Amino acid sequence: MLRIEGLTKRYRTGDLALDQVDLEVPGGQVMALIGPSGAGKSTLIRCVNRLVEPTAGRVRLGETEITGLGRAELRRARRRMGMIFQEFALVERLTVMENVLSGQLGHVGFWRSYFRRFPQAAVDAAYATLERVGLAEQIDKRADALSGGQRQRVGIARALLQQPEILLVDEPTASLDPKTSRQIMRLVCELCAERRLAAVINIHDVQLAQLFVQRVVGLRAGKVVFDGAPSALSAEVLTRIYGEEDWTAAVTRGAQGDGGDDALDEERLAGMV
Amino acid sequence: MYLALALASLEVNWNRIAEGLPRAWRFIVAFFPPDFVSRWGDIYEGLLESLTMTVTSTVVGIAISVPIGIGAARNVAPPWIYLACRGIIAISRSFQEVIIAILFVALFGFGPLAGFLTLSFATIGFLSKLLAEDIEDIDPGQAEAIRATGASWLQWINYGIQPQVMPRLIGLSLYRLDINFRESAVIGIVGAGGIGATLNTAIDRYEFDSAAAVLLIIIGIVMFAEYSSSWIRGKVQ
Numbered sequence: 001m002l003r004i005e006g007l008t009k010r011y012r013t014g015d016l017a018l019d020q021v022d023l024e025v026p027g028g029q030v031m032a033l034i035g036p037s038g039a040g041k042s043t044l045i046r047c048v049n050r051l052v053e054p055t056a057g058r059v060r061l062g063e064t065e066i067t068g069l070g071r072a073e074l075r076r077a078r079r080r081m082g083m084i085f086q087e088f089a090l091v092e093r094l095t096v097m098e099n100v101l102s103g104q105l106g107h108v109g110f111w112r113s114y115f116r117r118f119p120q121a122a123v124d125a126a127y128a129t130l131e132r133v134g135l136a137e138q139i140d141k142r143a144d145a146l147s148g149g150q151r152q153r154v155g156i157a158r159a160l161l162q163q164p165e166i167l168l169v170d171e172p173t174a175s176l177d178p179k180t181s182r183q184i185m186r187l188v189c190e191l192c193a194e195r196r197l198a199a200v201i202n203i204h205d206v207q208l209a210q211l212f213v214q215r216v217v218g219l220r221a222g223k224v225v226f227d228g229a230p231s232a233l234s235a236e237v238l239t240r241i242y243g244e245e246d247w248t249a250a251v252t253r254g255a256q257g258d259g260g261d262d263a264l265d266e267e268r269l270a271g272m273v
Numbered sequence: 274m275y276l277a278l279a280l281a282s283l284e285v286n287w288n289r290i291a292e293g294l295p296r297a298w299r300f301i302v303a304f305f306p307p308d309f310v311s312r313w314g315d316i317y318e319g320l321l322e323s324l325t326m327t328v329t330s331t332v333v334g335i336a337i338s339v340p341i342g343i344g345a346a347r348n349v350a351p352p353w354i355y356l357a358c359r360g361i362i363a364i365s366r367s368f369q370e371v372i373i374a375i376l377f378v379a380l381f382g383f384g385p386l387a388g389f390l391t392l393s394f395a396t397i398g399f400l401s402k403l404l405a406e407d408i409e410d411i412d413p414g415q416a417e418a419i420r421a422t423g424a425s426w427l428q429w430i431n432y433g434i435q436p437q438v439m440p441r442l443i444g445l446s447l448y449r450l451d452i453n454f455r456e457s458a459v460i461g462i463v464g465a466g467g468i469g470a471t472l473n474t475a476i477d478r479y480e481f482d483s484a485a486a487v488l489l490i491i492i493g494i495v496m497f498a499e500y501s502s503s504w505i506r507g508k509v510q
Binding site for chain 2: 049051075076077078079081083085087089090091092093094098102103104105106107110113114155158162168
């Protein structure tokens, strides 16, 4: 369980990215974090694993209070939080296998990782995970030889290899086409269900979020302005999150819920023209 | 306009040029045919010394440059280490090789040891600076992802940074090997051993044909280094 209390981040430039955010994500829950660009979504998940140092507030993962950990303890805590990135953030010049095994870095010593001598269990897990995400054929390729969707699958496999308790997912689909986006979202949500992982998914695409997640949190200017079921996203709520706009199309799509896969694809494509 | 004025302000002593021309001609003629044979023992010794100096100083220089280069990259090192490493680089870069060579010859006496130290020292300034700048230019996303896995600092450097800068580091090292060989010829003239010393001796003795042989060998080796390094660079992309 992830518990965030009064989390505040003010950047050195003076911008207040997060303003007293309180949030609780129970184990196994997949939660989408939506909101306009600059609302603080990326900052929020980076404050959780302290890639960005919060200004105030507390973050607890299970029994561990992450804010206030020393360097070595923070390292240990980060192993429990897998992170997936918008631009995939694979190490381009390493192979797929090396990228996936880098998820184990928190578990092995420097020399083992330097000579790429990971424990056999980790290597087996890497093979199994790559198979699960559908990349069994690509293991020895270099990461920069893969397509966008394939890269994101490597990113997912890397995060899973950490054996995390929670996934922090930052705009997983923003660099992908609509079809691949859906495949990736489905994969992430399936994997969370299989492994009882909690997940916080930053996402721009409201409809896509509604399709797959159990809970949606809306962030605006660093504050939580909505927290509820995907089906509760009405035009009024979207206005509260994003501001004034004609939301009717979005809301009807949302109301169709899970049944509207094909219709959704068509509408998304129509929307792109 | 300026060029015309500038040219007009130059005092050209045509007499001296006229006298100098045939002397220059004799000088050039004296280079031919190059004589590889009569001083071959000296040439061979100087060459070997130069090559040893080049290789050892490059290897030692790289070994010292890598940690300093990492320390001098603002995005991976804490401020006080950053400043210290930048300081070392600034000192190393502020002097031309010949000046350092003169200093080291004075400190350690004539011979290749001074040359070795000079070239190592110069390599540090060159490589560390370029490596540091390359590290500052990396894609931060890849490095961030490695940090997020709970990697230690060393692992982070090894997985997140090293793969991104390795091709350029190899390219720069080969280029520096090349430079070091050429510099080894220059610093030999001020007494730091190697093929430069041989060349200097040959000219001092008016044995221009042997000097020509030395020059040809230097040209040949530099060209060889040039081609092989571009070939290796192509391989590591």
